[in-house]
Amino acid sequence: MRAVIQRVSEASVTVDQEVIGKIDAGLLVLVCAMQGDDEAQADYLAKKIAKLRIFQDEVGKMNRSVTDIAGAVLVISQFTLAAETHRGNRPGFSTAASPTEGNALYTYFADQLASLGVPVQRGSFGADMKVRLLNDGPVTIWMDSAER
Template sequence: MKALIQRVSRASVEVEAQTVGAIEHGLLALVGVEKGDSEAHADKLLQKLLHYRVFSDAEGKMNLNVQQAGGGLLLVSQFTLAADTQKGLRPSFSSAAPPAEGERLFHYLVKQARQSDIPIATGEFGANMQVSLINDGPVTFLLET
């Protein structure tokens, strides 16, 4: 699994002009599921999402995780993260998990995340989503399991 995370001042997701998920200060995580991913990959990714230190401490160093910073987590499925872009000028999605498996693992990740003590919001799997954010920094990282 992969997640492109961005530290945000706020972020939201709309589907058909309706806000389906939003957070204030926290992390926006665009999540891609690849063939061969499992619940163990989702668990490992969630641990990284909750504990990756990308928020500034009192000295301005990235020493705090989203929980310590009092932030939320917005999880948005994005199968295009599984694209192979090494050859040609058109992405190949042969390494992406089949839609049903991607949806199952994304929902598993969300379910596990909701057991944490931070606000969790999501997009809508498979929908045409409009994602809005204010990237704080900017700070962006690609996490892989």
Template structure:
């Protein structure tokens, strides 16, 4: 799984003018499923997002996590994070999970997030979404789950 987390003062996502999710202070997470992602990848990525110390403590140091501050988590599916731009000028997206697999991974991620954190909002999978945010810092951190060993024969 690939994630791009942004520390925000506020963020919202809408589809066709309807707000589907919004948060105040917290993290906007763009997430992309890759083929073969399962519970291990979901747990790893969610754990990093919830425990990454990117919020200021009383001394102004980035020493507090999303869970520490009780901030919101806005999760938005974003297959373009898997873009391959090595050749030419048109990105390729073959590294992203196929739509049915990606939806299952996204839904499982969102369910795990709801189980682990109090304030979770979402976009709408595979929709044309408009995302607005006030990036705080800015603090933007790319995340990618560790590569799994290929299956043995």
């Protein structure tokens, strides 16, 4: 699984002009299931993200996790993280998991984060979503479970 993690002061997701998920300080996580991914990859990313120390401590050092600051996570499915851009000008997405598998792993991943004590809000898998965020820092980190 691939994820882009952004430290945010606030974030929200809207579908059909209705806000369906909103957080204050925490993380916006864009996540994509790749072909061949399974629950082990989702478990790995959820544990890693819950413990990722990218929030500032009292001396300004990135030394606290989202759980340490009592923050929340907004999880958004983002199949375009599977983009293949090495040929031509139109990205290909053939390495992304199928929609059925992708949705199952997206849901499982968000549930795993919640089971680790992190408040989780979600987007809507496959929907046309509008995501708003105020990136704090900015801090943006890329993770791929295949690179562990």
